[in-house]
Amino acid sequence: xxxxxxxxxxxxxxxxxxLIHDIFWKHLxxxxxxxxxxxxxxxxxxxxxxxTDSFTVSPLFFPGGDIGKLSICGTCNDLAMMGAAPKYxxxxxxxxxxxxxxxxxxxxxxxxxxxxxNDALIVSGDTKVVPKGTVDGLFVNxxxxxxxxxxxxxxxNIQEGDAIVVSRDxxxxxxxxxxxxxxxxxxxxxxxxxxxxxxQVASLLDSGxxxxxxxxxxxxxxxxxxxxxxAANELCIEVxxxxxxxxxxxxxxxxxxxxxxxxxxxxxxxxxALDPAEVPMALEILEGFPGCESAALIGTVTTSHPGRVVxxxxxxxxxxxxxxxxxxxxxxx
Amino acid sequence: xxxxxxxxxxxDFRDPATIxxxxxxxxxxxxxxxxxxxxxxxxxxxxHTIMKYGLKQxxxxxxxxxxxxxxxxxxxxxxxxxxxxxxxxxxxxILVTLGDMIKVPGSKGSLQDARSRGADVRFVYSPLDTxxxxxxxxxxxxxxxxxxxxxxxxxxxxxxxxxxxxxLDNLLVHVxxxxxPEVMRELIDSRDEHIDSYNNRIxxxxxxxxxxxxxxxxxxxxxxxxxxxxxVVSGFEPVDVMEGVLMLVRQFTQDRCELEIQYRRSVTMEGxxxxxxQIERYFEKRPLFKWRGLGNIPDSALKLRDEYASxxxxxxxxxxxxxxxxxxxxxxxxxxxxxGMAEPTECQVFGTACTPQKPLGSCMVSSxxxxxxxxxxxxxLK
Numbered sequence: 001x002x003x004x005x006x007x008x009x010x011x012x013x014x015x016x017x018x019l020i021h022d023i024f025w026k027h028l029x030x031x032x033x034x035x036x037x038x039x040x041x042x043x044x045x046x047x048x049x050x051x052t053d054s055f056t057v058s059p060l061f062f063p064g065g066d067i068g069k070l071s072i073c074g075t076c077n078d079l080a081m082m083g084a085a086p087k088y089x090x091x092x093x094x095x096x097x098x099x100x101x102x103x104x105x106x107x108x109x110x111x112x113x114x115x116x117x118n119d120a121l122i123v124s125g126d127t128k129v130v131p132k133g134t135v136d137g138l139f140v141n142x143x144x145x146x147x148x149x150x151x152x153x154x155x156x157n158i159q160e161g162d163a164i165v166v167s168r169d170x171x172x173x174x175x176x177x178x179x180x181x182x183x184x185x186x187x188x189x190x191x192x193x194x195x196x197x198x199x200q201v202a203s204l205l206d207s208g209x210x211x212x213x214x215x216x217x218x219x220x221x222x223x224x225x226x227x228x229x230x231a232a233n234e235l236c237i238e239v240x241x242x243x244x245x246x247x248x249x250x251x252x253x254x255x256x257x258x259x260x261x262x263x264x265x266x267x268x269x270x271x272x273a274l275d276p277a278e279v280p281m282a283l284e285i286l287e288g289f290p291g292c293e294s295a296a297l298i299g300t301v302t303t304s305h306p307g308r309v310v311x312x313x314x315x316x317x318x319x320x321x322x323x324x325x326x327x328x329x330x331x332x333x
Numbered sequence: 334x335x336x337x338x339x340x341x342x343x344x345d346f347r348d349p350a351t352i353x354x355x356x357x358x359x360x361x362x363x364x365x366x367x368x369x370x371x372x373x374x375x376x377x378x379x380x381h382t383i384m385k386y387g388l389k390q391x392x393x394x395x396x397x398x399x400x401x402x403x404x405x406x407x408x409x410x411x412x413x414x415x416x417x418x419x420x421x422x423x424x425x426x427i428l429v430t431l432g433d434m435i436k437v438p439g440s441k442g443s444l445q446d447a448r449s450r451g452a453d454v455r456f457v458y459s460p461l462d463t464x465x466x467x468x469x470x471x472x473x474x475x476x477x478x479x480x481x482x483x484x485x486x487x488x489x490x491x492x493x494x495x496x497x498x499x500x501l502d503n504l505l506v507h508v509x510x511x512x513x514p515e516v517m518r519e520l521i522d523s524r525d526e527h528i529d530s531y532n533n534r535i536x537x538x539x540x541x542x543x544x545x546x547x548x549x550x551x552x553x554x555x556x557x558x559x560x561x562x563x564x565v566v567s568g569f570e571p572v573d574v575m576e577g578v579l580m581l582v583r584q585f586t587q588d589r590c591e592l593e594i595q596y597r598r599s600v601t602m603e604g605x606x607x608x609x610x611q612i613e614r615y616f617e618k619r620p621l622f623k624w625r626g627l628g629n630i631p632d633s634a635l636k637l638r639d640e641y642a643s644x645x646x647x648x649x650x651x652x653x654x655x656x657x658x659x660x661x662x663x664x665x666x667x668x669x670x671x672x673g674m675a676e677p678t679e680c681q682v683f684g685t686a687c688t689p690q691k692p693l694g695s696c697m698v699s700s701x702x703x704x705x706x707x708x709x710x711x712x713x714l715k
Contacts, residue, residue: 314349317387319710
């Protein structure tokens, strides 16, 4: 392999073959992918679920992850949120001319590691190389198929009286990316929460817990998930503000820049609506996972303000939690 | 010595027991009043605190808040935003400004829109970060669109001083700094013909505190002395605002009318004299500045001194920057809201034609404006 990816690597010829063999197949190879056919032949799945997602992140490498890890977690997590075990993924990569091969390999190695966590395989792939300046380093798309282990999980199954649980402290990914992207020159030990969620969901399902809805709180954060759930069911979600877990680092960054932790993105944090009777066991299981020690019951589904999310402060005042809008920008003073 | 952490700066000031205790004291004190007291919190930061923490819900019915004009983004008239837009669209210009400003729509669109149409628009957390952008782009003209009250003016001055020292010749400034006392005076003592027919219902002020860190609490002396309106300069945390309200109510029950400082941990009567000198070196009063929702207010803003015309974007780009006035939207009642004559919810376009995504008037522009805060946080009763 040459040191940088050139347009020749996307030509379909010898250089293209070298790129695929030396980087992608080397790390991601498996029985299905190695056949090198035009389409992957898959075993029959009972109750298949399917999802797709594209990934662009700047910087490509951030504390706690990189675009490789993110592109596997993102798609696998969407499957997990439907109670489906991730099984087979496709991988499409669009690479900017001049991208360092060493970096690409590092990204692919992250993918490999994360696929193992999910017990999933890349079964089909594609690479394109485009002229410098037409993409920002590297864009990735993954599409995944999984097998539903517990039917009946979905937004429309949320009921009045359901408990709302969040799997860990919120806002880490958004805060990490903001700090590393905007040249604020802040020193921070903060790491993204970027992680695969299937292991946690599998443990919950294995113990007999049957969540009514699961959603990973990615872009738009906790606020977006709760608002979407409230709106979809014309129910109210009442949240105790003080119960929402937020790390000191994230809270500090929000204080300095005027952000709300509830509006910041997460990449390894999910929200769950479930029967309140199942909450103690669910929290016990989640707390056993590294990073999820702060899993918490944060609210209840009611009918008081249909379609809205209400935050209650520790001193008894109440306000709406709105859907975040627009670009994330620091307040002026 | 205990290591001071960031959370020490806010945890105690959000202590639920303290907030509840202050609420009880305000109720007790307000019960002695035989009238309603309307308190204007001038600064958008205070509006944000009051709405975000639901402090209105902790007040007795005879204590009301009027949300003031102290949000530099909200009061920026379309004319000035259009300047920023036009400058940003110049081929060789990088337009730099502070965060929130990017979303605010002018008549041609917002700076965000300019960016999507190919303009190079960047936001910085500190004006001094602009220096680096200027150094990294020697073949570009960097225009810093300077906004904010007395709080942010010294940072603009410091940026100009640094650029001067470094001999940077590609950094220009478009100055939109505004000052607080003039607009307060305008609200209670309307001299402008256009708004002469209005009264106001402001009984007292919570004084902007970060403004006072720089300018000193002394700038509010005239309000108790000349206008009979007590002022308490308060901090921005919920406990600060609650204590500030209590101090104001006590002035009424004890028949006093004074300037007091609640935010003693940061504010002095004199302020930051070095910063004041730095501001004076580069800036002077602008005879007239238009405030969105309030119209033209004399001496309420700053401009670069004439000797700095060589870095004044307004002078350099004079030929392409329009000076025609753009009328505020006819249905918008921001002016009445700012004088305490109306509540945001009384406006017929509130939440319908006018929303934070598509603001018609100044109060809907940022979360520090009264309408946007009402829209965002609602006004839920216990």
